[in-house]
Amino acid sequence: MAALRSARVLCSARVPLVQRCCVHLGQIRGFASPIKCKAAVARGVNDLRVEEVTVAPPGPREVRLKVHSNALCHTDIYTLSGQDPEGLFPSILGHEAGTVVESVGEGVTGLKPGDKVIPCYTPQCGEPDCIFCFPPRGKRTNLCPKIRGTQGNGVMPDGTSRFTDAEGKEIKHFMGCSTFSEYTVVADISCAKVSETAPLDVCSLLGCGVSTGLGAAWNTLNIEGGSSVAVFGLGAVGLSVIQGSKMRGAARIFAIDMNPKKFEMAKELGATDCVNPKDYDKPIQQVIVGMTKWGVDYTFDCTGNVEVMRAALECAHRGWGESCVVGVAAAGKEISTRPFQLVTGRKWTGTAFGGFKGRSEVPPLIDDYEAGRLKLDHYITHRFHGVEGNLQAVEALHSGDCLRAVVTY
Ligand code: NAD
Ligand code: DAO
Ligand code: ZN
Ligand code: ZN
8 A cells, every 4th residue: 555655665574594494393393284265366456356375374473363354444445456556466455354363483472372363554563672662752653663664565574475376376465464365374463462252343343444543533633521523534434533532522523524324323423513515615624614613623534535634634723723644545645735724733643553552552442342331333334254255345345335344254
């Protein structure tokens, strides 16, 4: 994806000879064997085929996962559609999943076969020398760069893929997850271990979109009670921003979308004002400012449209309004506004995965769900079965009334 492009040039990870020998010995001793299974392989633009693939055993600090549930996300579709100039083919897409550990590689601690795991495309190495993971500065971000270069290149940290096709040819990984496959291999630092009782279909929601929206409200803009909020785009991401804002006690929540079918769910989750830009003949930022006195405390773009990002910034409150870019724009797009908007006190920021650190901060979300403190079921609007179901899920996602289509293998 375009947002990950710059990451791909930084690959330098090398596995020491001694570690490579350990992997080899592990394999011949039979600790883990290659697995043949079904996967939906992206062969080229809009060419998704169910094939038998071979998934190699996990290498050092790697984990092989049995994928049980996969939720489709627009980033998968965007890459499949060929719009991402950096998209790699053939590859195994998918990055929102509920999985179970099948086997672990050399040096993996804290994970064992049978553990339930949400693979996270933002890893968390947690090492003392990682300024992005370790306090004090590591508290500010979830953007651990430990494996970003190789992840962006569609390979594991040692520079190779664990997937091969029936002819023995390499298939690339995607976002460090590749969950359109019955089995996948990920880095151990990408594995968020969740409770033994976690439902794996719900786990898939927390691998990306829904966590992102909740975290944008809770971590990135840190909404406080009584504030006003405007959310542009009411897919799963925007709706979860609304849900997170309501849970923080926001007093007024504007829900903005061109598709009025989205308003019912937005209201159920806490929206107080539903606004369709098509109903007005002036810019939507003027409409929202007109419905308030000075604008809105916290605003979010959840569309990926750069004009909407501008509108979200420009309806933020004079003096202190904060606007968060959550949507991912198409490759090459740029944002603009008059600098006066910032001079007069608005702040423009963005979020990746809602600022959540995968391994330490995602598992508590599932605990909250299981304890009834966090409602999540409403995001699953469509269900399909088998790896083939990913093809049906792609169609569902295009329909306009799908929040998340969950495919169970
Ligand atoms: P979605 O397509 O389901 O929802 C987008 C919504 O925006 C739709 O309801 C659509 O009708 C609405 N919309 C489109 N154009 C609009 C406009 N001009 N004005 C108002 N509404 C408009 O997508 P989603 O799954 O909810 O994801 C939303 C965005 O978040 C995507 O760009 C996705 O790539 C991005 N995303 C970002 C992160 C991150 O970490 N930053 C993570 C996940 C997803
Ligand atoms: O570490 O520089 C990096 C890469 C961070 C990737 C953040 C991606 C955020 C957008 C994800 C889109 C939806 C899957
Ligand atoms: Zn780190
Ligand atoms: Zn996603």
